[in-house]
Amino acid sequence: MKTNKRPIRPSDVIDHLILVLGALLMLFPVYLALTTTSHDNVLLSKEGLQFWFGDQMGQNFRAAMFDKGGFSEQIDGTAMLINSLILGVGFAVGKIALSMAAAYAIVYFRLRFATFAFWVIFTTILLPLEVRILPSYEVVTGLGMANTYSGLIVPLLASATGTFFFRQFFLSVPEELVEAARIDGAGPGKFFVDILVPLSRTMIAAIFIIMFVYGWNQYLWPTLITTDESLFTLVRGIKQITQSVFEGNQIPEYGQAWALAIIAMLPPVLIVIFFQSWFVKGLVESEK
Amino acid sequence: MATVSVTDISKTYPNGAQAVCPASFEIADGELIVLVGPSGCGKSTLLRMVAGLEDITTGDLRIGDRVVNNLDPAERDIAMVFQNYALYPHMTVAKNMAYGLKNRGASKDQIAAKVTEAAEMLSLTPLLDRRPSQLSGGQRQRVAMGRAIVRDPALFLFDEPLSNLDAKLRHQMRVEIRNLQRRLNVTAIYVTHDQVEAMTMADRIFVLNAGAIEQIGTPSEIYRKPASTFVASFMGAPPMNLLHAQADAGQVRMGDVALRMPCADGAVQLGIRPEEVSFSPMGEVPFKLTLVEELGASRLLHGKVAGQDFVVNAPNDDAPLADGLMLSFPAESLHLFDAQSGKRL
Ligand SMILES: Nc1ncnc2c1ncn2[C@@H]1O[C@H](COP(=O)(O)OP(=O)(O)OP(=O)(O)O)[C@@H](O)[C@H]1O
Numbered sequence: 001m002k003t004n005k006r007p008i009r010p011s012d013v014i015d016h017l018i019l020v021l022g023a024l025l026m027l028f029p030v031y032l033a034l035t036t037t038s039h040d041n042v043l044l045s046k047e048g049l050q051f052w053f054g055d056q057m058g059q060n061f062r063a064a065m066f067d068k069g070g071f072s073e074q075i076d077g078t079a080m081l082i083n084s085l086i087l088g089v090g091f092a093v094g095k096i097a098l099s100m101a102a103a104y105a106i107v108y109f110r111l112r113f114a115t116f117a118f119w120v121i122f123t124t125i126l127l128p129l130e131v132r133i134l135p136s137y138e139v140v141t142g143l144g145m146a147n148t149y150s151g152l153i154v155p156l157l158a159s160a161t162g163t164f165f166f167r168q169f170f171l172s173v174p175e176e177l178v179e180a181a182r183i184d185g186a187g188p189g190k191f192f193v194d195i196l197v198p199l200s201r202t203m204i205a206a207i208f209i210i211m212f213v214y215g216w217n218q219y220l221w222p223t224l225i226t227t228d229e230s231l232f233t234l235v236r237g238i239k240q241i242t243q244s245v246f247e248g249n250q251i252p253e254y255g256q257a258w259a260l261a262i263i264a265m266l267p268p269v270l271i272v273i274f275f276q277s278w279f280v281k282g283l284v285e286s287e288k
Numbered sequence: 289m290a291t292v293s294v295t296d297i298s299k300t301y302p303n304g305a306q307a308v309c310p311a312s313f314e315i316a317d318g319e320l321i322v323l324v325g326p327s328g329c330g331k332s333t334l335l336r337m338v339a340g341l342e343d344i345t346t347g348d349l350r351i352g353d354r355v356v357n358n359l360d361p362a363e364r365d366i367a368m369v370f371q372n373y374a375l376y377p378h379m380t381v382a383k384n385m386a387y388g389l390k391n392r393g394a395s396k397d398q399i400a401a402k403v404t405e406a407a408e409m410l411s412l413t414p415l416l417d418r419r420p421s422q423l424s425g426g427q428r429q430r431v432a433m434g435r436a437i438v439r440d441p442a443l444f445l446f447d448e449p450l451s452n453l454d455a456k457l458r459h460q461m462r463v464e465i466r467n468l469q470r471r472l473n474v475t476a477i478y479v480t481h482d483q484v485e486a487m488t489m490a491d492r493i494f495v496l497n498a499g500a501i502e503q504i505g506t507p508s509e510i511y512r513k514p515a516s517t518f519v520a521s522f523m524g525a526p527p528m529n530l531l532h533a534q535a536d537a538g539q540v541r542m543g544d545v546a547l548r549m550p551c552a553d554g555a556v557q558l559g560i561r562p563e564e565v566s567f568s569p570m571g572e573v574p575f576k577l578t579l580v581e582e583l584g585a586s587r588l589l590h591g592k593v594a595g596q597d598f599v600v601n602a603p604n605d606d607a608p609l610a611d612g613l614m615l616s617f618p619a620e621s622l623h624l625f626d627a628q629s630g631k632r633l
């Protein structure tokens with residue numbers, strides 16, 4: 001059988017060489033984390049990073065996930081993973097719900113000052129959490145929300161970016177679709193649930209990815225607002241494990257810390273992979 | 289099934305633009321009304337006021353025996369077919385048709401029965417599980433029709449439903465819509481700017497011009513007795529010839545041509561359709577030929593009569609293409625309009 005294969009040109013080789021090198025460069029730290037995790041603490045504190053696999057991988061992961069650590073010896077990796085998931089998912093879902101509702105109000109209802117309201121929301125992009133962290137802390141503790149999940153999540157929810165993206169998307173939905181739905185007897189609630197939300201699927205998936213990763217990686221705010229170790233997230237916990245061990249007079253548990261770092265990396269990667277297939281499907285099926 | 293009765297209805301947009309001047313009319317049960325007019329004359333606005341998608345500035349609108357001015361579109365018992373179909377892209381054909389019924393709380397069995405019936409009527413049965421994006425333009429058009437008929441509305445509203453289709457399909461759908469409307473015997477208002485659609489489909493045509501209804505009549509009335517120069521030149525292809533002329537003492541003069549016609553003295557416009565003049569050696573009007581367009585079955589001869597543009601639609605075989613042609617104007621095909629107002633005399 002004859003195939004119509006294009007002959008390989010030198011430029012193809014160079015292109016692929018560059019791609020492969022880039023991929024290796026990106027993957028090397030991950031590899032290093034994996035190899036380093038597989039040694040025991042004594043070796044790690046003597047010799048630092050390891051470039052080949054040892055035999056302690058299983059042991060380190062088990063310890064990281066199930067041994068209680070921290071000052072109070074109260075929290076293990078599993079609990080931190082769950083906390084991180086609650087923060088990541090709560091943050092992403094909350095943000096999407098809030099910004100969709102805001103965009104819906106701005107686009108579809110004849111509000112006075114709707115445009116003005118939108119631009120006010122938009123300017124909050126200039127005020128990220130880091131800028132308003134003291135007042136935010138003051139308010140949240142004042143409301144007694146320190147050391148709660150809602151205290152972790154709620155202050156981060158208001159999102160100008162999400163509102164902006166959904167507003168642009170809603171504006172691109174044909175006017176006639178709204179009118180057809182009105183004639184079909186769909187009130188505002190039904191229109192939102194039956195038409196707008198399904199149409200926004202791909203938008204929702206995209207924003208979910210971004211917001212989940214953003215929430216997952218939060219460090220500063222959780223550090224401020226949670227002092228109770230049972231609320232610690234993974235990203236914080238890694239630090240905590242090595243630190244607590246320094247203060248005791250033992251060898252630092254580097255192996256565990258590395259294992260936690262790998263575990264902390266996994267969910268965002270999975271989320272991206274899972275939603276991306278969805279995302280692409282949505283784009284290819286293009287229905288609007 | 290319902291009558292529609294409109295009293296002094298008008299529309300002024302918030303920016304002050306008056307899109308529809310006060311108009312009154314009655315539509316009988318089962319009638320198909322076509323609103324026709326040039327772009328921007330207010331056809332869609334009028335239709336959308338009937339649908340309830342646009343507020344009514346003044347006047348009363350009755351569907352059946354209810355005044356519906358302040359009712360929501362959903363409560364007016366109407367169904368509308370949009371120019372770009374406005375199908376819900378994420379629902380299957382069956383769901384698209386069922387959505388309105390579902391919102392009205394119909395039972396599952398009722399919905400299924402209605403959808404099956406409508407799908408059969410429109411030959412959509414094999415397509416029920418597809419999404420709109422997997423359909424051709426004509427099929428989408430049918431789904432939009434189906435969505436309208438499953439509800440058994442009192443009134444169908446169409447806003448240029450065929451303008452996104454190619455010529456052949458447009459013809460086919462035109463016939464189909466007409467048949468369906470007759471069979472279901474539902475009152476319908478149909479907006480188009482295509483005069484062929486208007487002529488072929490309508491029971492009565494409303495010709496709109498700049499927000500005002502210029503004439504209401506059956507297709508043949510509109511064609512035979514246009515109420516104004518606007519209607520005369522808008523309906524008919526090629527449009528009616530309009531010649532500036534002077535009437536005095538029972539004669540109508542254009543330059544050195546004079547026709548005997550009873551008419552009050554003054555400036556007038558003389559109208560005659562290109563297909564109703566004929567060449568004849570006995571003709572009294574000289575025609576100066578400038579251009580010939582072949583149409584297949586006939587020819588369009590462009591030229592001048594008394595120094596004014598004039599078009600003749602002549603059968604292919606007997607059009608002698610020489611200079612010094614003489615035209616005869618049959619008296620019964622002549623229309624006279626007031627030169628200032630354009631109204632029929
Ligand atoms: N929302 C609006 N605000 C102000 N003026 C409007 C609005 N919608 C339409 N108009 C004006 O009202 C007039 C009638 O518009 P309409 O859409 O009814 O025209 P149409 O006859 O349907 O034209 P077409 O054949 O192009 O669809 C136009 O002059 C238009 O500019």
Ligand SMILES: [Mg+2]
Nearest residue numbers: 331332333447
């Ligand atoms: Mg229109």
